Amino acid sequence: MNIWLIFLAGLLSHLPAAAQPDEPATLDRYNVVWTSPSRDASGSMPIGNGETGLNVWVEEGGDLVFYISRTDAWSETDRLLKLARVRISLSPNPFAKGLPFRQELVLREGRVEITAGEPASQAALRLYVNAAGPDVHIDGEFKTPTTVTSTLECWRTERKTFENDDELRSSWTMHSAPAAVRKDLVWESPDTIISDDNAVVWHHRNEHSVVPFTLKHQGLETIASTFPDPLIRRTFGARMSGPGFTLARQPGVLRTTSPISSIALRITTHSAQTPTASAWRDDLRRLDAAAPADARKQTAAWWREFWDRSYILVRGDPAPAAPASDPPPRNTHPLRIGADSNSQNVFRGYMPHAAIFDHALTAEEILRRADDPAAPAPWWQWEPADGRRAVPPRPSHKLTLKPIGEAREGTPMPDGPALVFEGGHFEAPAAEIPEFPGGFTLDAIIAPSELSPARIFDKMTAGGDDGFIFDTHPGDALRLIVGNQTLSATGVLKRGQWHRVAATFDPASGRLALYLDRKLIKESSATFHDPAPPSRVTQAYILQRYMAACGGRSVSGDAAFPIKFNGSIFTVEPAFTESQTHNPDWRKWGGDFWWQNTRLPYYPMLAAGDFDLMDPLFRFYESAAPGARARARLYHGAEGLYFPETMTTFGTYSNGDYGWNRENAKPSDIHCPWWQWAWQQSLELAQLMLDHAAYTGDRPFLTTRAIPMANDALRYYDSRFKRDEKGKLLISPTQAVETYWNGVVNDAPSIGGLHAVCDALLSLPSAVTTPDDRAFWQRMKDATPALPTWTVSGKPAAAPAESFTNKRSNCETAELYPLFPFRQYGPGKPGLDLAINAYRARVDKSHVGWTQDDMFAAMLGLTDEAKSNLLAKVGNSHRNFRFPAMWGPNFDWLPDQDHGSNILSTLQLMLLQCDGEEIRLLPAWPREWGVSFKLHAPNQTTVQVEYRDGRIQRLVVTPEYRRANVVMPPAQ
Template structure:
């Protein structure tokens, strides 16, 4: 087996054991009506189902009688920071039980068990599953009649490829092209028959992006000391079956992309076959040892039974759930909300043990781009907004809902990401400003460095070079300049994980403290203090309110994060309790103003002042979520937040129910049930974009739009249970009377809450520990 991944998994599970402190005598199962069942074949890869485990994701479908699936894996970053797929597998049988005129076709995703089956004529059954604890894909075929099988591994990267304009969006060269930026070159993979199997891999030997980036950002002197996950990154797969031998190498074209197929063929008829596809990814210069270990670990893992993986999925579903209108028709709106909420968790669970967090723009489940609305005719590796650039505003929406769902094992990859890049970002703050802090921009690569294009977007778009307002180190970009506070949300998610479970956050304290240090040290250096208070200018109200003074999203967030840090009281590495108590007094108060759309009313203001509006997000509402300064049960005047939502002529036209927008979360926290329910219902309704009910997009990002579902999940949880005010556990604060069902969620202080819901009534309420029962409040009042 792959000992590195196994060891990492055991360590991760061991460190997370305290999180799973509630077990029932019999694990819950999701309603069988949540299974996705198709009785006809798909037109193309857009009609695929997700299946995965550990750190592997597959898109599986049947097309023209063939079984196909893409193979994706966490961490497959190439020289340009694309997140490449490993390849595509095609299974063809003769006589073909899946011929277009054959009977009995069914494709089923068994959500409780985490795998897919395909049924066809002659009692043929194909089980496709991924081992949660070993990086291996299993294909098991049985039938009542004998058949021949060809298992093909299809790749589109056998030769190098010069990318064209637009194609670079899958890399970290940037979302736009410029004559001042080179178009990337796609380096080839290596594929070959090896020991009667197919070995396919990509080994990074060049650093075109990193070399250009460090030079353009004035970091050449520091380049060798910077963490770089692209350096010598090697990833690939090995597909093998004892019943199959190498056949001819063939070529073809799927949708827009030419491919080469290496084929394993059966030497004799059989009514059962087993195929194993092992995967590996790590940074290495010893390619021969890497290949040998992949082949040997695949052979060992091929003998592993499915039992442990099944048990993991069963435990995963038992740890938390929200089930709505379970006995209703699949067309019932509430039923779809509950089902697709669980499918978001499922897609996140497929990368529970990945070294890298699930991507907001497709996760492990992207498919051919021209099947996406408005998508280009590029290879299956394409996704907009890159595979290796981490946009914190989007990624955060995948992490917040994991607190209440108890999925702390999935969170670990996001926490570790910031832990790994913190040393680089300390170098940035020291190099550019001489500060003992970190400098985190918004669009950062997996190195922690600002994305090449976004760092100098105005210059690359033809504007003049930088001026004193945009010194080196600060993004020269109308959308992203001075947007340094989005990492504060990940700081608070880590702190909240301690508050929820007692997680030891000492490993993450450098990230936490040096991120907070930026605001205190940079703005003191730049502006000094006024009456003992920080002057946070130039700042930013997310991407919208630019060159802002004391942005509400920044100052409200700083107060919340510092208060949570003092509550957690960890082992400090930079400051101490007295320092943070003083810091808290230096943070400005949240600004108020007369509402632009109704000047007789008072609103939370997005900032005390700002120079221009660039985007369209109502950032004053960040004081409601994520920061909880305003909302049900708070001591602040809730009407100021409600007025900001309802009477803000600057951004009101941009409220929405898709993508990263957060309206349903704010509405739930403000107790506006009908409005919250309408948006949640729309967001979690079955997809009309694609065949699988929880594939939507591209919206603002890509398909499947994972942060669409992350935002939706947060909103649904906040409609059901709010825990952001003191020790309160507020149930059904924005819950519609038409939804019945049952739930189990986690709350702070190692608490689990479960109950049945009939409209706005709660029965069979169980709070563990029972001492927390007195903290429960029912309803919005």
């Protein structure tokens, strides 16, 4: 990218950008409004200031409740914990059943407003987090004097150990730790609650840390000083107080001394590493005293500025069908019995009965025995090949069921044959499996020989939401997944015992149900019927951008941690997502940062103009850079740096990924094959930093942060890998992300990243570079091989690597990483046909989570595919949750920030693509959709467009001279 114009633009006066006339009013139409209370945390609304967040809900007939979270509340075991739950009780109670109720997320001012009760005795409450500080506010008025009780609810009341590895995975840094390590090191202390001058103060303090053990385990003791320890002596918690409140007798409870007509409750949060808990409390007291009186005004002003930066308002996108009318999603996978789509999660044991019904059986029908004349006929039922068993009623269809691996028909018991699973599974071709538009029932008799996560029936991409699963996850449970709906009942199966199990899905009602031994044990709850927005696509864009701002900004200057891809700071009890019974501190994939996941929220921040939200990502990896450089020298004798794909808060590998058994292993040996040889993370980070400089024109950032990071990334490749006889890099050992592990040389992500970073650096003006740097960049550019290609179905196409063993271990499309994120293919560039052919031939197709099909399609100008992927993504909010942007869990956790962020990127790329000085408008936009948008482009540029009736009706480019760089869409 030519960045010279960045600095030229700073010398030119900008023409004022005309505001979209109806934009403020339109944003207000996307406020989330509920006219009934919620049952529990699955019906919570998120609010936050980027560093401190709340999940807010009102229980019907009960109380106002919220979780408090921070982005830096890290425990001794490297888990990101909640601060606590707070319950506010009112007497008389305006939330009593049957009374008027309204809860509204006021986006423009970043707060939740609640009104409840009859008009004459109405309560009006406002909740917000100060945009400029760590304080949470609950303000409001009561027409009837009201007694208020505010109760702190802490669940960390005793020392916590981790006997269950599923629970320990919420650390990930210590997952799968041996028993001795768990006993000595993997534990968390209880919280402390203190009464302090009519205030409730509580904190969690880490007096030990897993960091020293980890550095020793990974052979890093000699360079330990280069790694930070963000855990030791970290103390986090809050102070709750308010005028008219006094301490009650019970610990952690505040109560008004008499009924009040207004409330101004404040909760000041704090997280810091301090010498003592007393020092932390002193800091907290100072922060609380400094809380501004006009916090609501400050907060509203920040949010108004945020929404004025950019916007996208879509018109004409179809409203998704009501959730109850969705049939099971379709895919091209065979039906598997006993394994998932990767032939993993295998069932071991016996299955003498397996049947499918093409509708949801009722509880009464489930109770009927097969020999009951009134029993419904199955759509399909397994029958032994020798025909020894023919139980009426006969099935209406046959399937071509074939064994894969160690699976067979046998007679393991005296009373009849069974399917025997000893590590293999059975498959039926996808062509023989219908859509089941009327729903289905999956029915089996099983005797599991071990209690591990095991598929009974499977027709879904592993980790996706494009089909259905009936399994035993996490081992002793029954779980049904249909699309993005999940229902689970834990602790119900016994090893070696016979169980009759069934799962039903009824699309007419949206109901999922699980049966054990013919008895109903779990069913899904009813869905909410909240008002639909004018545009689902617009709503998804607005709410996801809002979520990023709520959980991804450093307010204090100290919270330099990126957005957690697996839920941000808005996770709740896992029981609502996948029915795990852990407390609200648990999240799947734990506290570590997967680069492939962590990066995705940050790409759309460029076009949105949310540059301040990007800084925590950059600072986090910059803080890990000294250790990364030292490790590169120690492990590989290389200069520069690389970052582990999965990185702890302190810059190391997770110990479980690094490998617990180090017998005969070198310190540099990484045992986890999914990312043991992944190197391109630093190139992507460098490109993001260079893009940030290109968009903002921030010269100090460019010269002191972006260029040094890029140089370190390039030096690692330069010093680590050999050259061939032509002087080209031979990048090996390496891998093509998580999909291709073996025999990989010159992986496409690395090659694309090297070209992208070198091109961006070489386009910089000489005034901001040195001759030595430029010579180095040119040498690296010359040493980088061409993008790899191969032939697929008789057509030339982009390849995952120059050479590789063609065995897939995950579902990434590595061959298109040079397209996204590295922009090496695209309109007007050579090889566009190679990228399109690769897209058409890709093995895995997905519209969920971190997968990139939607961005690929938009960048290739494939409008119909970009549109269909976008609409599918927008419909992915979990049905158990009320807030419309609770995506997932998909591959990650809920709310899935990768999924939501890819909605932002896809929509932006359909509207605006920038490369060098070029600004390409509407490269993949459906003609039948209208849109108004304001987005950012490089060189401190904004572009505003009004598009309707298939034409651009209005275009404003600021500064005006950049209009010459605009490429209009066809027929404009």
